[in-house]
Amino acid sequence: MTAQTVRTTPLPRPARPARTARHGFSTQQVHAGADVDPTGHGDRVAPVHVSAGFRFEDASDAAARFSGEDDGFVYSRIANPTTAALERRLAALEGGVEALVVGSGQAAITTALLGLLQSGDHLLASDHLYEGSRGLFAENFARFGIEVDFVHDHADPGAWRRLLRPTTRALFAESLSNPRNEVLDVVAVAGVAHGAGVPLVVDNTLATPYLLRPLEHGADVVVHSASKFLSGHGTALGGVVVVGSGFGWDRLDDAGAPRFPQLAEPSAMLGGRSWTDLHGERAYAQHARHHVAARFGPVLSPFSAFLVQQGVETLSLRMAQHCRSAALLAGWLERHPGVARVDHASLASSPSHLRARRYLPRGSGSVLAVTLRGGAPAARRFIEALQLFSHMTHLGDVRSLVVHPASTTHAHRTEAERERAGVHPGTVRLSVGIEDVEDLQADLRRALVAAELATAHGDSLEGSLEGGAA
Template structure:
């Protein structure tokens, strides 16, 4: 017998769609009861008198002082995202890169070691290798991210965190979060999950054992592609009172000699990330951007539902096309990650995925230049559908060998599916495939005759876009 649906009024907690428009709201502080969160565009906040200035600086009185330290518009968004992720605290920063940076710098110091899944956003990979490398924080990468032994072998006595993406960029090679969290916790270290592609609507990593979640809020959370933002969310399950994190357990200058774990308990990581890392390095977002991200979040579930459904339809359609060699979408039964998708993404498998064209680079160039509705752009999670060729742009900083090992071949195209009419998107994909047929006709004919025959084409048949400079390659 199926359970009758509980009427909303009697549910113990409001549902996601309700919380995405209401969570985190506090009594109006602007004196006029504005319904939308007001944009507090101000550098600082007036102190009533000497005592208030002193008490706010010394933590004896709650209240705002200066926008780099905190701002009511930013705080409202932080409360909402923390609620949607099921976390206890959230820290808003200026971009997804800033979120990854702040999360890692709040945990690791020179001499420490990070272990990351190999299949991650190229900007994070560059940050770990070059920027943290220069600071004395070394990173090892695990290729077989669902093999516990691979993580065990990479972990050293000085390892202080594991890092994965819930839906990895760009190949949808899902990670078993509970498995990786289990390994991390056996070693007394936290798991950080970049949940940008999944959003808290489809997946909440804290429910699967993660300890810290990061997002590029520039993507689905905002959805409109108008601003950048990032967020770090912490749960309350990890015991930070361990010698592995001396900066959290030793007396802190900013706490008058108390330690972060004494003062904040399970909130020690978030308090340190906010008060010592984010506010000092200073990647503070404008309250205007916080407002715009909050506007986006209010329709998150509606957009993600539609975008996931359309992506599933497009992925299934592409899989049937003779010009397409393979589609990396975990919602497809053919995906090696389908079982993980059923477990972790039952409500939709997201809307950013890749497919590989037969015919390599010439086919990719022909497709990329022919589409009209898909925007050629390095971004994702937008209401508009977007297309990018990772090997020559986002992943250009990797060597050919590294790209081959990651399955990012010259014929691979990444799509971010928006909210347009699915039929129009399919018509645009068909336009792209028609251009592929024209560009690589002899090979396509061979493929049609013998679908399994390898297609060997010269990249010089079509002029390729110039590769981006490495430092520009790590966007999107």
């Protein structure tokens, strides 16, 4: 590990990530944004900088960093050489101008949206969301005076348009929804957002930049739970906000006032200048870093950043295996007599199949929802009979995972809301790992037999599953 005292002059943090467009994705995931020492003695693996703060060269240097005129390091709550290396790489992989890493995926969503929204503003979000995101919007944001509407038919641009308000300041959706694997029409929803003069924020956790880069299709901001596929091994929590180019953060509303006054109006923090005056297209990213993340404090530890970066270096290899196995298992499960429905965009039966062919040529991800004919009793026996699939609430691990959404992730939603989300008493969510697909199929086959036996004998769901499946 490298402490701050080893290098008294902080590493430069470039305003923009190093672009390696001439290289393929797998090359970028290993090399993009890496610091290159012209002497040839630089680290090939990014070191872990465990210092809380960083020494200033002199008083002028300190003042310049605090004024925002210098991108040098000040304090690890704001930026750190290890986290900065990960930011440059993720910005390059998503095709963004700048990235900000934080302590979790929830922190990434919160930071991204609180950089855009304030009391009295309106957020328009897809109804097909991770439950933590939905709860954040409906409950926590409401306490801040931010109003939220959820679009039930997120595949219909008209449904988004009808819920727009003069106070709408952002649209939010997942590129691949959890757990039904629905594909967002990014171009269409971005068109709705831009027609209203506001940005589209896309949670790209389940797709990753290997399968889809939403910024290339019109999105303005991308967020990830880096704890999932980016890390890939279930060892670290983290989140990232990646900002694209081209959105005018100083644009005006219909009344001629700044749509985002926090970015376009003079700030005491900047000595009377505005974020847009000082940073241009980087205004939102810099405001999110210094005025939101630094104030709320969702810090990503340098060690966690190191672990995520290690995971990113094999992202393409893992995602190819995840997707291949998930598609094979989805097709096999759909044909099984004990299965009522399989939700995975690789299937011709999926409402998202055509969008998947358009947006996801490399694969439709590894998460699928499987609804068993035997309902909740079958779901319980199915889960308990699995041996290779770990029973836990997580996604994107190299290990295959399973959970019963109706009694866990979606337990606090009404029955009507669960139905709308495609979560039924017999639904299980699978996150397919990188094990041999033949072994996973054998594990699932054994579990399906157990589920059928449970249904045949009239077994009932007990405990927490019984309460959640009502």
